[in-house]
Amino acid sequence: MHNHMSHFSLKSLFGAVFLFFAFSFGLKAQDGAKIFKQNCAVCHSSHTDQKLTGPGLAGVFDRAPKGTWLHDWILNNEKVIKSGNAYANKIYNENGKAAMTVFEGQLTDKDVDAVLAFIQGPPPAGPTVASGSTGTSDNGAVEEKGGIDPLYLLLGGIVIIAIIIGALRSVRQSLQNTYNRKEGKAENPDMTFSQEVKQWMGGHRRLVGVFVIIICFVGMKSCWNACFDIGVYYDWETKTGYKPEQPIKFSHKIHAGENEIACQYCHNTVEKSRHAGIPSVNVCMNCHKGISKTANEGSEAQIAKIYYAAGFNPKTAMYDMPQNPLKWIKVHNLPDHVYFNHKQHVVVGKQECATCHGDLKKMTVAEQQAPLTMKWCIECHRKTEVAMEGNPYYDRLHKALKEKYKGQYDVKFTVDKIGGLECAKCHY
């Protein structure tokens, strides 16, 4: 605290140099965007005036004190408020003494500079952050992009070919008739179209065969795809691959992967109870109050479903509409006679989510990857060692087991040794 002044001016010099580089390369601003999304978007809109829990940050560089104030505030706003700083106390009171998170220890000086560069820079490409209550949903409405379904192309092609065949057929027929008339023969008796088709097919058996096969294949393939889409697809051998379509296109890849949101942030009972739990819509609203769309096509409609479920009205930024609970479809299903406990496996057994669920960070749609059969549970219990050392849960048991297997140094305390194969442990 003693050499406060010199410390600060050095810091601001570094800050200025850093900001300069940040702007020249535009790189840091991207990191900044990410840091902002993860830490600040819950409470702030970055490039508009929209108030969430905290004020919208558009124009903050003009209204906040100059120098290192912003940097210091973001790292530890409590300290700045306590120091008696007038502006800090003014905004604190104006915002109903709502507390901003203290980021000291969580964010480095570099992170803060990157965030500041992001806030000062141009709004992110593809409006990430809600653009106020001034009716984005009216003008930002449906922007259907091209991309025609190949099935329609195929059907279109068939129609065009049929028209051409029809045209050629009548041309040929009238030519034939003219020819016949010239030769003094009788006009061709008009064959019906189907008679003619039959005659043609008779002459081109092999070609017809190939066509039939292609059409069957295309038909089967699209049925197969449709099955995939509605989640009927299921690998009967391993019983895996089930991924039902959910009421909102929620992507673990975007949330847990790209934005590195911790699994426990949403599945917040996974370390406390037998159930991991599915987050309520309020958890979504923590962030989506401020994120109404992304750069991806159709995202606005998906996020609007969150608002609909939460009874949130984006025009008034208030919860003044009726709520409509979301009905997520369960992906993993054990029969009722089986007991499975997450806390036991994640906290006590120290098992990773990915061991049983696969890498959710890469999944756009959550999918069952483990077979969930009795054999699967038992095989893992047979080969996995219990993490006993330094685990208070096992202190007593460990002593007893050491006693029991005294002298046999190579004994491994796998789960089956502590009763992991007893019927009653897994069955009610």
Ligand code: HEC
């Ligand atoms: C839990 C909510 C919350 C989070 C998270 C949060 N803030 Fe704040 N922020 C506030 C509130 C509330 C205020 C208004 C002052 C007060 O009441 O403390 C504020 C004020 C500010 C101000 C001053 C605004 C002005 O108008 O002068 C800045 C700048 C700021 N925050 C930046 C950030 C940044 C950057 C992050 C992320 C690293 C962040 N905040 C994260 C709640 C939050």
Ligand code: HEC
């Ligand atoms: C932002 C919130 C959020 C985060 C972060 C998150 N999830 Fe989820 N998770 C959900 C929601 C919502 C569902 C239900 C919809 C679905 O199945 O996609 C879900 C479903 C699941 C399911 C399927 C549950 C079932 O129905 O059987 C598993 C498994 C899962 N999450 C694991 C994880 C893991 C592992 C992580 C961390 C790598 C993670 N989740 C991070 C919100 C989240």
Ligand code: HEC
């Ligand atoms: C901790 C913050 C956070 C939480 C909680 C959260 N999201 Fe998100 N969500 C994000 C971020 C960040 C993005 C990506 C924004 C971007 O790319 O511009 C996003 C994007 C989305 C998108 C758009 C995906 C796309 O195609 O671009 C949907 C839909 C969505 N979230 C649904 C949900 C649902 C449903 C929940 C609750 C179960 C939820 N989110 C909870 C932060 C969050």
Ligand code: HEC
């Ligand atoms: C040892 C294997 C295993 C591990 C490790 C594991 N799970 Fe599960 N998980 C399961 C099984 C089995 C089910 C099905 C439970 C049921 O149907 O009762 C399940 C179900 C779920 C569900 C659906 C909701 C529920 O509570 O039933 C979610 C969400 C989930 N797991 C998330 C996680 C997360 C997040 C982690 C890591 C922190 C994790 N799981 C670790 C095996 C595991």
Ligand code: HEC
């Ligand atoms: C990835 C490995 C793994 C899989 C798969 C697994 N388990 Fe476990 N299980 C463990 C470990 C490790 C422990 C030891 C936890 C501890 O230290 O108590 C354990 C412990 C248990 C216990 C407590 C045993 C006791 O004596 O206290 C039960 C019950 C259990 N598992 C049920 C199941 C069921 C039901 C399934 C299948 C749906 C399953 N487990 C799948 C690793 C696994």
Ligand code: HEC
């Ligand atoms: C580690 C956990 C675990 C242990 C120990 C265990 N089971 Fe199971 N058992 C399961 C699971 C999980 C299923 C559900 C499998 C499925 O749905 O495919 C199951 C299913 C069954 C079924 C129904 C079979 C079926 O096809 O639906 C019977 C019967 C059964 N177990 C008997 C036993 C007996 C007897 C024992 C003791 C020798 C035992 N189990 C020990 C996990 C266990």
